[in-house]
Amino acid sequence: MSETSTTLIAVSGSGRHQGRSSNIGRIVARMRKQPGTIVAGAFIVVLFFTAILAPLLAPYDPTQVNFDNILEPPSAQFWLGTDDLGRDQLSRLIFGAQIVLIVALGAVVVAALIGVPLGLIFGFNGGWWDRIGMRFIDMAQALPGMVIGLTVVAILGRNIIILMFAIGLIGASLFARMTRAVVLVERNKLYVEAAEVAGLPRRQIIFGQILPNLVGPIVTQGTVFLGSAIMIESAMSFLGIGLSSDIPTWGAMLSLALDNQAVAPHLTWPPGIAIVLTVLAFSVFGDGLNDALTGERRRLPRLGLRLAQAEEERAARAAVPTVQAAIGADTSSSSGAQPVLVAHDVSVALAMPDRTQARIVKNVSITVAKGEIVGLLGESGSGKSTFARAVLGMLPPGTWLATGSIRLLGEELAHRRESELAHIRGTRMGAVFQDPMNALSPVHSVGMQLTEPLRLHKAMNRAQARARAIELLERVGVRNAASRLDDYPHQFSGGMAQRVAIAMALAADPELLIADEATSALDVTTQAQVLDLILDLRDEYGLGVLMITHSLGVVAETCDRAAVMYRGRIVEDSSVETLFHDPQHLYTRSLLAANPANAESSGRLATIDGELRMEIDRQLDAFEADEAGA
Amino acid sequence: MSTATGDAMTPLLEVRDLSVGYETNGGFWGRRGIVPAVEGVSFEIAPGETLGFVGESGSGKSTIGKAILRLVSPLAGSIRFDGRDVADDGPRAPLSYRRQVQAVFQDPSASLNPRHLVAHSIESSLRRHGVTTRSEVRDRTLEAFEMVGLDRSHLQRFPNELSGGQQQRVARARARVLRPRLVVCDEAVSALDLSTQGQIINLLADLQQSTGVSYLFIAHDLGLVRHIAHRVGVMSQGSLVELAPVDDIFGSPQHPYTRRLLGATPASSPEGRDERRARRREFRAKAEAVS
Numbered sequence: 001m002s003e004t005s006t007t008l009i010a011v012s013g014s015g016r017h018q019g020r021s022s023n024i025g026r027i028v029a030r031m032r033k034q035p036g037t038i039v040a041g042a043f044i045v046v047l048f049f050t051a052i053l054a055p056l057l058a059p060y061d062p063t064q065v066n067f068d069n070i071l072e073p074p075s076a077q078f079w080l081g082t083d084d085l086g087r088d089q090l091s092r093l094i095f096g097a098q099i100v101l102i103v104a105l106g107a108v109v110v111a112a113l114i115g116v117p118l119g120l121i122f123g124f125n126g127g128w129w130d131r132i133g134m135r136f137i138d139m140a141q142a143l144p145g146m147v148i149g150l151t152v153v154a155i156l157g158r159n160i161i162i163l164m165f166a167i168g169l170i171g172a173s174l175f176a177r178m179t180r181a182v183v184l185v186e187r188n189k190l191y192v193e194a195a196e197v198a199g200l201p202r203r204q205i206i207f208g209q210i211l212p213n214l215v216g217p218i219v220t221q222g223t224v225f226l227g228s229a230i231m232i233e234s235a236m237s238f239l240g241i242g243l244s245s246d247i248p249t250w251g252a253m254l255s256l257a258l259d260n261q262a263v264a265p266h267l268t269w270p271p272g273i274a275i276v277l278t279v280l281a282f283s284v285f286g287d288g289l290n291d292a293l294t295g296e297r298r299r300l301p302r303l304g305l306r307l308a309q310a311e312e313e314r315a316a317r318a319a320v321p322t323v324q325a326a327i328g329a330d331t332s333s334s335s336g337a338q339p340v341l342v343a344h345d346v347s348v349a350l351a352m353p354d355r356t357q358a359r360i361v362k363n364v365s366i367t368v369a370k371g372e373i374v375g376l377l378g379e380s381g382s383g384k385s386t387f388a389r390a391v392l393g394m395l396p397p398g399t400w401l402a403t404g405s406i407r408l409l410g411e412e413l414a415h416r417r418e419s420e421l422a423h424i425r426g427t428r429m430g431a432v433f434q435d436p437m438n439a440l441s442p443v444h445s446v447g448m449q450l451t452e453p454l455r456l457h458k459a460m461n462r463a464q465a466r467a468r469a470i471e472l473l474e475r476v477g478v479r480n481a482a483s484r485l486d487d488y489p490h491q492f493s494g495g496m497a498q499r500v501a502i503a504m505a506l507a508a509d510p511e512l513l514i515a516d517e518a519t520s521a522l523d524v525t526t527q528a529q530v531l532d533l534i535l536d537l538r539d540e541y542g543l544g545v546l547m548i549t550h551s552l553g554v555v556a557e558t559c560d561r562a563a564v565m566y567r568g569r570i571v572e573d574s575s576v577e578t579l580f581h582d583p584q585h586l587y588t589r590s591l592l593a594a595n596p597a598n599a600e601s602s603g604r605l606a607t608i609d610g611e612l613r614m615e616i617d618r619q620l621d622a623f624e625a626d627e628a629g630a
Numbered sequence: 631m632s633t634a635t636g637d638a639m640t641p642l643l644e645v646r647d648l649s650v651g652y653e654t655n656g657g658f659w660g661r662r663g664i665v666p667a668v669e670g671v672s673f674e675i676a677p678g679e680t681l682g683f684v685g686e687s688g689s690g691k692s693t694i695g696k697a698i699l700r701l702v703s704p705l706a707g708s709i710r711f712d713g714r715d716v717a718d719d720g721p722r723a724p725l726s727y728r729r730q731v732q733a734v735f736q737d738p739s740a741s742l743n744p745r746h747l748v749a750h751s752i753e754s755s756l757r758r759h760g761v762t763t764r765s766e767v768r769d770r771t772l773e774a775f776e777m778v779g780l781d782r783s784h785l786q787r788f789p790n791e792l793s794g795g796q797q798q799r800v801a802r803a804r805a806r807v808l809r810p811r812l813v814v815c816d817e818a819v820s821a822l823d824l825s826t827q828g829q830i831i832n833l834l835a836d837l838q839q840s841t842g843v844s845y846l847f848i849a850h851d852l853g854l855v856r857h858i859a860h861r862v863g864v865m866s867q868g869s870l871v872e873l874a875p876v877d878d879i880f881g882s883p884q885h886p887y888t889r890r891l892l893g894a895t896p897a898s899s900p901e902g903r904d905e906r907r908a909r910r911r912e913f914r915a916k917a918e919a920v921s
Contacts, residue, residue, distance in 0.1 A: 199728030553896020597853030608825035
């Protein structure tokens with residue numbers, strides 16, 4: 001596993017290696033944004049140079065005994081003083097770095113060479129290999145590392161190779177465990193099956209396909225273990241079971257300092273600080289590397305952008321009254337009844353990594369009347385789900401409502417405090433998402449999840465809430481509702497779990513139900529049942545439903561009206577009959593033509609690409625330019 | 631799409647009474663059981679034909695694909711490819727079979743190794759199947775890429791640098807490069823947007839026309855299957871309940887389950903949806919009365 005350490009150094013170096021592989025470039029770019037990692041990395045680089053250039057840097061020979069200057073305190077001649085044989089502390093510290101790094105790197109290589117293949121074999125073969133092998137690993141890990149080290153040194157003697165081996169053995173179980181965990185995840189991935197279908201031999205699948213996915217975790221684990229190895233080496237030298245006492249090591253220096261603590265307290269500090277800083281540097285660097293490899297987490301926007309966001313929100317809030325007046329006039333003229341949802345001119349901004357912002361929802365206006373099912377149709381990335389989250393007041397971090405007003409039965413929701421929104425969500429809006437298993441907590445029974453909001457928002461007691469929960473489950477078609485209340489989500493099939501999620505949404509007695517791709521993950525027969533349920537509930541309670549979907553079929557079967565979204569914008573908003581038989585926008589026409597259910601059973605399918613896609617984009621660009629000009 | 635001449639020629643693939651089961655994990659000391667996933671399924675695929683398989687998740691349609699790809703072993707029955715029973719070859723499929731039977735899986739991003747350049751997956755299959763000279767590997771990889779509408783610039787990319795449709799094209803190129811005679815497409819376009827689905831479906835049809843490859847096209851979307859398949863098999867609870875030419879399945883479905891599946895499929899326009907809803911309600915009431 002020598003490539004582990006070389007990659008490590010390449011990455012910790014200057015980042016000049018980003019030329020060929022863009023992956024490494026990206027990792028280095030991410031690490032540059034982590035100040036802790038940079039400091040730790042710089043320390044490690046300095047440490048490596050110190051070790052390599054030790055003969056040049058050290059003012060004295062670290063082993064030269066000088067009985068004239070025993071236990072001297074720090075002075076101009078001996079910067080860190082001398083020890084009980086008159087040897088220069090600074091020189092010993094510098095040469096100690098050499099030993100410590102050689103032993104630690106060697107130990108990491110040994111640990112990886114033993115641990116990684118074991119983990120690969122156990123993880124890939126599974127079965128008895130895995131059961132028996134892992135029990136041995138468990139046993140090895142249960143032994144204190146120091147005992148293993150002691151035993152190896154006691155049997156094989158004291159020299160640098162044996163020390164590496166002893167420490168490496170301690171770390172091998174860590175590598176085996178981590179490797180196995182990653183392999184268990186990777187071996188079920190489709191690309192492994194694809195490799196099997198290609199006829200690649202097992203050896204090549206393990207080493208050629210799975211191993212590259214392990215490089216990240218191995219490098220991270222290696223860096224962190226490097227720190228541990230230094231600690232173990234120092235501890236063993238401190239106890240006098242490391243290298244022979246005339247070789248300068250930090251642990252032995254610390255041990256010497258302890259013997260002479262009364263007369264020369266200055267001896268403790270240099271090796272102690274060196275060990276602490278080095279171990280710290282390697283673990284901080286390892287953590288940073290891990291973060292860089294696993295990808296950037298979405299963070300809150302940076303301060304400048306946050307200020308811009310606050311400013312914009314203030315402006316938007318100030319603009320709301322006029323918007324409301326406009327809507328008020330609008331709705332009173334069109335019909336007597338108040339719509340359930342009126343979203344007007346809603347835009348959502350996204351903070352970009354380069355500190356600018358992009359609009360992912362642009363000036364969207366949509367109205368849902370009582371008892372009306374309004375479709376929001378679009379491809380992935382069109383902004384339809386982001387709009388749904390804006391209505392729910394649940395925008396993900398890094399995005400915010402830039403303009404617009406969202407009114408639920410006349411009450412403004414935009415820019416309300418989170419606590420108020422939570423109450424509104426709990427009492428007047430319900431939402432159902434694509435994956436019911438994600439929407440339901442796996443560790444609580446369905447009954448608990450249904451009754452808790454009832455008790456919280458509707459102030460019911462335990463018995464009332466339970467009775468209502470049973471009623472709700474029966475209403476959505478869960479059989480034996482009373483007994484299933486104590487079941488956990490995983491005990492329900494996908495369709496049944498989605499019914500439970502709908503029951504939870506209904507628990508709020510909502511006026512508005514938001515269904516975000518609620519049936520996309522279901523089979524056609526189950527989909528039809530869930531859609532029928534939503535239709536029934538609409539008829540029964542007069543729910544307003546916002547049906548967000550990418551499926552033309554779902555719109556055709558359920559919606560009264562539908563808006564088509566493309567690139568964050570509504571390009572068409574028509575009754576469902578108009579949408580299907582007299583579509584106004586080119587994009588809508590193209591979508592309908594591309595629907596395989598619509599096409600003749602033979603002949604080529606219409607697609608949206610090339611020229612057509614460009615023409616649609618051109619039209620939208622022209623529209624946006626007009627709007628910006630106006 | 632031209633109709634394949636099925637009966638005159640010998641079938642490319644002939645599956646007889648296939649049963650496949652999965653072992654249940656009984657914990658450390660627990661007893662292992664076998665859960666049947668597919669029972670007694672028989673069908674054949676002619677050269678140049680597309681056989682569609684539809685059914686709900688858990689109906690066993692993907693398991694049949696896996697059995698043909700030899701990723702799971704059958705409990706009973708035979709799979710004959712080109713007249714030879716593949717079970718005769720022992721537990722590991724011989725390379726000649728691997729070369730002739732390829733696959734395209736549902737999630738293109740998961741079926742490509744995220745740590746390898748996309749060209750790598752194609753080159754490694756070529757090398758494995760005896761194409762060793764560097765220039766020939768390069769030429770055939772490029773040729774496969776061009777066949778699926780990608781170009782030289784896509785070769786040296788990582789999967790996450792391509793769009794979903796492009797990733798699926800790479801998966802197609804990988805399945806194509808060995809010039810197989812049968813490709814198993816397991817929900818190959820289900821994860822794609824409507825506009826991209828059409829492109830991939832057209833691509834499959836074009837390749838069939840130019841190379842005469844056969845497809846086993848597994849999907850839950852009847853609209854798609856209708857468009858690409860010559861014949862359609864309907865799976866329910868591990869059994870093949872109906873197998874007929876595509877026009878018969880959609881025009882005069884025989885089995886009640888096929889009718890139910892068709893009734894549940896969303897229509898392409900809103901007309902008559904109230905009647906469809908009433909019919910479904912009636913059907914459910916009847917089913918509930920029975921049980």
